[in-house]
Amino acid sequence: MKPRETIEMEKEQLSRKIAYYGIFGTLAILAGYVEAMVPVPLPVPGIKLGLSNVVVLLALYTIGSKQAFGISIVRVAVSALLFKGMTGLWYSAAGAVLSFVVMSFAQKTEKFSVFCFVNIVKKFLAML
Numbered sequence: 001m002k003p004r005e006t007i008e009m010e011k012e013q014l015s016r017k018i019a020y021y022g023i024f025g026t027l028a029i030l031a032g033y034v035e036a037m038v039p040v041p042l043p044v045p046g047i048k049l050g051l052s053n054v055v056v057l058l059a060l061y062t063i064g065s066k067q068a069f070g071i072s073i074v075r076v077a078v079s080a081l082l083f084k085g086m087t088g089l090w091y092s093a094a095g096a097v098l099s100f101v102v103m104s105f106a107q108k109t110e111k112f113s114v115f116c117f118v119n120i121v122k123k124f125l126a127m128l
Contacts, residue, residue: 020063021071028055028075036083053099065104072096
């Protein structure tokens with residue numbers, strides 16, 4: 001049997017992980033809501049800035065790829081239920097999976113850091 005202190009530490013670590021998942025998920029949904037409220041002056045219909053993906057990217061680098069993918073899927077599902085409907089669910093899911101594959105590939109090559117991605121997003125926002 002494990003000592004009582006070890007069990008308490010494992011419970012605390014699990015609670016901390018669950019709290020991080022909730023924080024990242026909430027931030028991703030909130031970023032998606034803010035993004036939906038801000039009109040993008042681009043002539044291509046349906047294109048968005050991807051602020052939610054910045055939160056997923058931070059989750060990818062801080063808590064791992066499986067958990068970040070789960071946060072991305074939860075974000076897509078909740079955002080579709082709240083803001084977009086079923087048609088938006090399929091478009092958002094396709095975009096989330098594609099962007100996650102690119103982010104994971106870039107992370108595994110170790111040629112990009114999270115700061116590189118954030119700087120690219122900031123420069124893109126400054127161009128608007």
